[in-house]
Each structure stands twice: as C-alpha cells, then as structure tokens.
Amino acid sequence: MIGRLAIVLLAVGGAAAAQEQEKTETTAKAGASVGDMHKEKLLHDISRAASPDEHHKLLQPLIGKWNTQAKQWLGSPRPETATGHAEVKSILGGRFVEEKYDSVIFGKPYQGQGWTGYDTRTKKFVSAWVDTWGTWITVEEGSADSTGKVLTLTAQDYDSATGKTRPIKFVYTIESNDHHVMRMYEQIQGKETLTMEVEYKKAK
Numbered sequence: 001m002i003g004r005l006a007i008v009l010l011a012v013g014g015a016a017a018a019q020e021q022e023k024t025e026t027t028a029k030a031g032a033s034v035g036d037m038h039k040e041k042l043l044h045d046i047s048r049a050a051s052p053d054e055h056h057k058l059l060q061p062l063i064g065k066w067n068t069q070a071k072q073w074l075g076s077p078r079p080e081t082a083t084g085h086a087e088v089k090s091i092l093g094g095r096f097v098e099e100k101y102d103s104v105i106f107g108k109p110y111q112g113q114g115w116t117g118y119d120t121r122t123k124k125f126v127s128a129w130v131d132t133w134g135t136w137i138t139v140e141e142g143s144a145d146s147t148g149k150v151l152t153l154t155a156q157d158y159d160s161a162t163g164k165t166r167p168i169k170f171v172y173t174i175e176s177n178d179h180h181v182m183r184m185y186e187q188i189q190g191k192e193t194l195t196m197e198v199e200y201k202k203a204k
Helices: 002-050
Strands: 063-072 080-091 095-104 108-121 123-129 139-143 149-158 164-178 179-188 191-202
Touching: 063 095, 080 108, 123 149
Parallel strands: none
Antiparallel strands: 063 080, 063 191, 080 095, 095 108, 108 123, 123 139, 139 149, 149 164, 164 179, 179 191
C-alpha cells in the first residue's frame, strides 16, 4: 500500500513539476514576445519625459537654508507676523526641489513640506504642499514669466464656509540667489486679495 502511494505521489509530483516548467517556459516566451521593441519604446518615452531641462534650472535659486519672515492678513490691514526657517534641497537628480519649513504661528509650532518641479509632458510647473494646519494636499500648477524669475501657480482650495472649491494663486518671485518671496492671493468678495507673504533670506 505504501509503495503504491509513493508511486502515485511521484506521478502527481512529476505532473505538477512538468506543468510548472511548461508554465515557466510559456511565461518566458510571452515575456520575450512582448519584445524588445516595446521595451525600447517604453524606455525611450521614460527617458524623454524624465530628463530635466532648462525649466528645472530656474528652480536652483530656491535651494539652500533660509530664514523666513511671514505675514498673514486675516481680515485686518495689520498682518500677523511669524519668523521661521526653511531648507530646500534638490532631489531625484534635479527633477524636483524639496522644501521643509518650520515656524511658530499663533504660539503653536507649524511644519510644512513641499515639492516643486516642471512637468515636461504638460509644459507646466507643478507643486504640492502639506503641513500641520490640515490633512489635505494643495496641488498647484502654472508657468514662469519671460524672465524666468516669477512663477505663477494656481490651485483649487476647499472653502469650509461654502462647501465648495475656490481658486487661489501663488506667486514666487526670485529676487536673487539669496532672496525670494512667495505671495498667496485669494478671492475675497470677488476681488483678488493678498492674504499671505513669506520672505526667504539666505541663512548666513
């Protein structure tokens, strides 16, 4: 009985092994048939879309360690102010710059982090920002002016009061390698209004 069982097991095992080998060979053939033409086209498209260009170089002045001075207008002519620090690094082979920002606002610690780059497919500058003031991601896109020193990006922001989204605009002005300013504009009573400004000065 044991001998017969062993023969059955060997037969089943041999059949399973043969099926597995056939499956492997079929998969290998299928992989080969997808072919090098598809792979080469894919790699070419990736290379073309992923290569940084002159637009990415416009972001280089943002790199460094910075002391910041922020102003925020909350319905009053006199802004709330706060000092802070930022560190901006080039990441992923120069494709993006990454910012880490910290401050104390209204007596409470504030942290933010963002990434900015240039999408070679859509021909637009793109940016994303997260911080300790919310649980959402602010996604921006836009363009540079003819000088390459002023970036204007827009986003859709959720307005809790109305339950709808509203446009907001961010203008990044690069004064020099040691100084740049970010200004945020919101629509208030149908008028574009400056509501926040953050000035960056290179830390010595």
